[in-house]
Amino acid sequence: MKKKAKGKKMVFGLSLSVLGCLLFLGLAFREPVSWWIKKRSLMQESEAWREYEGHLYRLTPGRGSWHDAQKYAQKMGGHLVAITSKEEQIFINESFKKEFKSTGAWIGCSDHEEEGKWQWTNGESFKYSNWRVNEPNNATNRGEDFGVLNHYRPDGRWNDLSPDVSVLPGLIELSPP
Ligand SMILES: [Ca+2]
Numbered sequence: 001m002k003k004k005a006k007g008k009k010m011v012f013g014l015s016l017s018v019l020g021c022l023l024f025l026g027l028a029f030r031e032p033v034s035w036w037i038k039k040r041s042l043m044q045e046s047e048a049w050r051e052y053e054g055h056l057y058r059l060t061p062g063r064g065s066w067h068d069a070q071k072y073a074q075k076m077g078g079h080l081v082a083i084t085s086k087e088e089q090i091f092i093n094e095s096f097k098k099e100f101k102s103t104g105a106w107i108g109c110s111d112h113e114e115e116g117k118w119q120w121t122n123g124e125s126f127k128y129s130n131w132r133v134n135e136p137n138n139a140t141n142r143g144e145d146f147g148v149l150n151h152y153r154p155d156g157r158w159n160d161l162s163p164d165v166s167v168l169p170g171l172i173e174l175s176p177p
């Protein structure tokens, strides 16, 4: 009987230690441990991922329409990027400089639901913007309701486009849960 009680106590003590460790790690890294582990494993799998403020970013490996890119990002557990500050924009320009020399990229903003009312598809509020001069202009007969970064030239600025008029990669953002 005594042995059994001692065993139970040990298991209880061990569980407490494990819980304590996880809590410590969570507090130390200021993010959920499961997210921290997922991030590390993705970054080990591919050097294409870049990290900023606990979020991960990379370009889709293939090119396609805005919807193709968004679908791929969602399959990865994220969305096309929501650029919500000047600092985040600078991080993106610097981190993907090499890739952006040869391509633009779809980003996660759209005014498809209501013309002129731009929204981020991941639900973040649309306060910061970095449109190119005279954009968004909703040009062409079909209108333009989807965001693109560095279209035509790598200046970090945004344009609105029809979703399938260009074949481009998308910039994925994975956020902590
Ligand atoms: Ca539009």
Ligand SMILES: [Ca+2]
Binding pocket: 135, 136, 137, 138, 139, 144, 159, 160, 161
């Ligand atoms: Ca436009």
